[in-house]
Each structure stands twice: as structure tokens, then as C-alpha cells.
Amino acid sequence: MTKAADNSPYQKPSVAVTGASRGIGHEIVKEFHTSGWEVFTLARTPFSEVCPWAEGIVKHIEVDLSDKASIRAAAKSLHRQLAGRGLNALVNNAGISPKTEDGGRLSATATTLETFQRVQMINLIAPLLLTQELLDPLEQARGSIVNISSIAGTQVHPFAGAAYAVSKAALSALTRELAYELADRNVRVNAVSPGEIATSILSPGTEEMVERDVPMKRLGNPQEVAEVVSFLCSAKSSYINGAEIPINGGQHL
16 A cells, blocks of 8 residues: 655555444454554544554544544544644544344334434534544545445445434435545545445345346455555545445345
8 A cells, every 4th residue: 555645755644444443444454554654543432452553542532423522522632732733634434324123234214213313423424524634634634535435325225224224325425525625635535435345234134135136146254345444544545526436245246
């Protein structure tokens, strides 16, 4: 992975990743750390013991992405840790996908207003609020924002519920709007749209669906998502703006 240009040749490029404690988010964090970036993690849980670097505990910020005050406090904490330096990348990875009591797909008509609003807050509004709060250091470093959307944002999914799908479709639209708006401030905004990725929270029946619907006939690996995210934050993608890259083995075709 090519390191992004920072405001000083003596500084590591820096990245903030939400939802970094497990799954795709944790793999993204490992990819950046291995590539020599300074990694700030934001999650509702304490620093994970499975993270392979000791210094990460002081660069971990606990945040409740369903609460505006908590998000703003986390952004202020990150500002303090940056100490006037730029932020090269923001990866909005955190998201929730509520299920029925038996673990099934939660339809639109069965979703309570409170659940619907909570999903939009975490999956859509939190990325916008973090972008607003961290825009100055991102602009200072000519940084990059990557939003983690989903295949569910473009087609009805057998496991992802309606509230989740709506939030991811809106996140894709927000990506386009921010890309257009921030281009003249030298901040690029892109998204990736994973399909069926091998994590600990796969729904029962996923493997059968993959065999039926994915031309490559296999699950994706979280590392395959992390590598695309790192590319979009690097100088190698310097003229990519407002794009959404599907990572699904052709499931969308």
C-alpha cells in the first residue's frame, strides 16, 4: 500500500477507523498498521486485546455512535491527539443491522420507528457528523474519506433488513454529495460496497446463497475489503473521487 502524503515528510500518515474492534473493521485496522500508518480506532467497546500493537490502547477512543454528544466528544479527543497535525484518512466502517427475535430479516413494516431511527443514526448520520467534525484536519492533510456501504443498498437482500438497506443506500448518496462538495478542499470521498464477507456474524443460509448467487462461488475475505479501502486512502487512487467499488465476487451482476 502506498502511503498518503502528509503535511510533514517526517510523520506517519494517520487514519481514524470506526467500528474497529471486529470483522471488516478490525481487518482494515490491521492493514493500515502493517503498512506503517498511525491508527486511531473508534468503537463502543474498549481497546481489543487481539490488536497486535501495544500503542493502540492510547489511540483508542470509545464512542457511542448513536449519540451526537458522544460523537462530538470523540472528535474532540481525536483533535487533541492529532495536536495540530492533519488526518490523512477517515474510514466510516461501523454499522448495525438489527434482526427479528429469531435472527431473521427485519422487514420495513415490522421495524419500529425507534429501531429505524437508531440504524440511520449509527449507519448514516454518524459518518456525516464525523466528517463535519474532522474536516479541518482532513483538509490539512489533503485526506481521504471511505464509507463502508453494502450490496444491500442497491438490491433487496435476503438477510439484511430494510432499515439497514435504507441506511446504506443513503450512505452511498451521501458519499456522492460529499465527494462533489469537498473536492475543491482537496478531500476525496469514496465508498466500498461489500457483499458476503466471511466474518463471525454471517447469517445461517449464507453459504447456500453464495453458491447460488455469487459467480465466484465463495465468500469474500475481510482482507480483500481492507486492501481496497487502503488503496482508496493512498496516493495510488489520487484521481478517484465519488466512486463506489463493489466487493462481492460478481453478486451484483
